[in-house]
Amino acid sequence: MSPLVSIIMGSTSDLPVMEKAMQFLNDMQVPFEVNALSAHRTPDAVEHFAKGAKARGIKVIIAGAGMAAALPGVIAASTSLPVIGVPIKGSVLDGVDALYSILQMPPGIPVATVAINGAMNAAILACQMISLADEALSAKMEAYKASLGSKIEKANLALAEVKYEYKVN
Numbered sequence: 707m708s709p710l711v712s713i714i715m716g717s718t719s720d721l722p723v724m725e726k727a728m729q730f731l732n733d734m735q736v737p738f739e740v741n742a743l744s745a746h747r748t749p750d751a752v753e754h755f756a757k758g759a760k761a762r763g764i765k766v767i768i769a770g771a772g773m774a775a776a777l778p779g780v781i782a783a784s785t786s787l788p789v790i791g792v793p794i795k796g797s798v799l800d801g802v803d804a805l806y807s808i809l810q811m812p813p814g815i816p817v818a819t820v821a822i823n824g825a826m827n828a829a830i831l832a833c834q835m836i837s838l839a840d841e842a843l844s845a846k847m848e849a850y851k852a853s854l855g856s857k858i859e860k861a862n863l864a865l866a867e868v869k870y871e872y873k874v875n
Contacts, residue, residue: 708763709739711832714755714781716771718742720794723823724770727792730829734846736836739764745776752777756784766832769817770825772796775807778817788835790828791817 711731715724724740731738743752759767767785769778770792778791791808795801801822808819820827830850837844866875 711738714769727825727829745780756781768828775804
């Protein structure tokens with residue numbers, strides 16, 4: 707089994723955030739790999755990874771980074787694969803610096819960007835991209851999306867049972 711999604715993080719300190727992406731991909735039975743690479747400390751390794759990802763069968767790259775957050779952009783500059791950036795909170799600017807760094811890419815080097823610490827949404831987006839050419843995954847994603855509404859309906863029913871003296875319903 708070869709990975710379809712590659713999850714890259716700038717440091718293993720990003721693991722608690724990126725685990726949400728791993729869990730979602732695992733739940734959807736999408737093969738993935740995980741690596742820590744730094745755009746600043748291991749630039750040659752990042753370029754080698756990015757240039758070789760497509761040949762290895764990778765379809766989408768999820769790159770999480772904090773602070774200067776150069777990793778997603780550096781990867782996107784070296785591959786034609788879609789790159790999804792996950793800005794990671796952790797600096798004195800609460801991840802806003804990482805968000806802007808990932809969003810503000812020059813023309814021709816796009817990085818899809820999710821919310822600060824939004825690794826699960828990155829995995830969902832990766833699955834939606836792959837599901838365009840994978841009927842089985844498409845069906846799983848349809849079921850997942852349908853389940854979101856039922857969770858809210860159950861929560862609303864539970865709220866109806868909450869009792870307060872002045873609550874009307």
